Amino acid sequence: MGNHARMERKYHLWFSWQYEQEERWINEMSRQGLHWKRGGVIRSEFERDASVRYTYRLDYQLGLGKEKLQEYLELYRDAGWEFAGNCTQAWYYFRREWRPDEDPQLYTDRESLVAHYMRLRRMITVMLLLNLIIMCLNGIGLLPRANGHLWGIYVPVLAIYALLFLLLGIGIVQINRKLKTISS
Amino acid sequence: MANLKGMLPLTEAFYYILIALYAQPSHGYGIMQEVEGMSGGRVKLGAGTLYTALNALLGKGLIDHYPGPEGTDARRKMYSITQDGRDTVASEMSRLEELLVAGRRIVHSEEA
Numbered sequence: 141m142g143n144h145a146r147m148e149r150k151y152h153l154w155f156s157w158q159y160e161q162e163e164r165w166i167n168e169m170s171r172q173g174l175h176w177k178r179g180g181v182i183r184s185e186f187e188r189d190a191s192v193r194y195t196y197r198l199d200y201q202l203g204l205g206k207e208k209l210q211e212y213l214e215l216y217r218d219a220g221w222e223f224a225g226n227c228t229q230a231w232y233y234f235r236r237e238w239r240p241d242e243d244p245q246l247y248t249d250r251e252s253l254v255a256h257y258m259r260l261r262r263m264i265t266v267m268l269l270l271n272l273i274i275m276c277l278n279g280i281g282l283l284p285r286a287n288g289h290l291w292g293i294y295v296p297v298l299a300i301y302a303l304l305f306l307l308l309g310i311g312i313v314q315i316n317r318k319l320k321t322i323s324s
Numbered sequence: 325m326a327n328l329k330g331m332l333p334l335t336e337a338f339y340y341i342l343i344a345l346y347a348q349p350s351h352g353y354g355i356m357q358e359v360e361g362m363s364g365g366r367v368k369l370g371a372g373t374l375y376t377a378l379n380a381l382l383g384k385g386l387i388d389h390y391p392g393p394e395g396t397d398a399r400r401k402m403y404s405i406t407q408d409g410r411d412t413v414a415s416e417m418s419r420l421e422e423l424l425v426a427g428r429r430i431v432h433s434e435e436a
Contacts, residue, residue: 199372211401212375214352214400214401215352215353215371215374215375215378215401216371216375218351218352218353218356218371218400219352219353219356219370219371219374220371221371234371244370245370245372246370246371246372246373247370247372247373247376248337248368248369248370248372248373249335249336249337249370249373251335251337252337252370252372252373252376252377255376255380256372256376
């Protein structure tokens with residue numbers, strides 16, 4: 141089918157606190173005739189169609205139940221946003237046809253944008269704490285059996301955790317910076 | 325009047341949503357249109373802003389789900405204002421009135 145041939149795969153890593161950059165990238169793709177269809181934090185699939193251009197927006201909503209989700213999508217659709225898909229159960233992709241004279245936003249006042257960033261920060265903080273607890277539990281489990289050759293496991297595992305904490309820490313700092321910019 | 329549930333001062337979005345629902349129950353799209361009309365096109369609520377505000381107002385008990393008329397699209401949720409919502413709007417309006425009166429007294433006396 142010709143349908144298949146028009147799909148293109150792209151790789152682009154992003155973290156939740158960089159969603160605006162991801163948005164810009166997806167919008168730039170759309171300008172070039174590649175429209176986001178599905179995907180996520182690393183790999184996305186785009187549909188090639190030179191005849192249209194969209195404005196995409198990403199929204200973070202965690203833990204929408206089935207009914208809540210319907211209500212949510214309906215409201216966005218009413219507001220002119222076509223639901224394009226989601227990545228995990230937290231990031232929802234919306235789009236509408238691009239127009240030169242507008243730059244439509246999902247969050248149109250400072251208060252709701254602040255609330256949006258704070259929801260995001262809460263999620264990252266919870267992830268950080270959860271991993272900290274898991275690391276401690278693993279450490280307690282391993283410690284009694286610690287002898288010479290276990291260090292070969294300990295060191296790489298700790299290195300991975302350190303990287304993870306660093307990354308999540310950067311995320312929190314970045315969001316705090318954004319919050320400061322908005323409220324000043 | 326008391327500051328009901330610590331909601332005052334209301335944000336523009338909260339205020340206009342409550343005012344829109346004061347007249348009659350409505351769905352999200354209706355609220356958006358109403359608010360844009362009332363503000364002469366100045367306040368255009370983004371979908372995320374409206375959704376966040378509706379959830380916050382529901383959580384504070386200032387608005388409630390409203391059973392839509394028979395046969396209408398059940399997915400399109402309707403909302404109505406509660407008594408607490410009405411009281412909050414009234415408090416906010418007297419607060420705004422006070423601000424205006426105080427401001428006018430000074431500004432107009434300077435002009436005179």
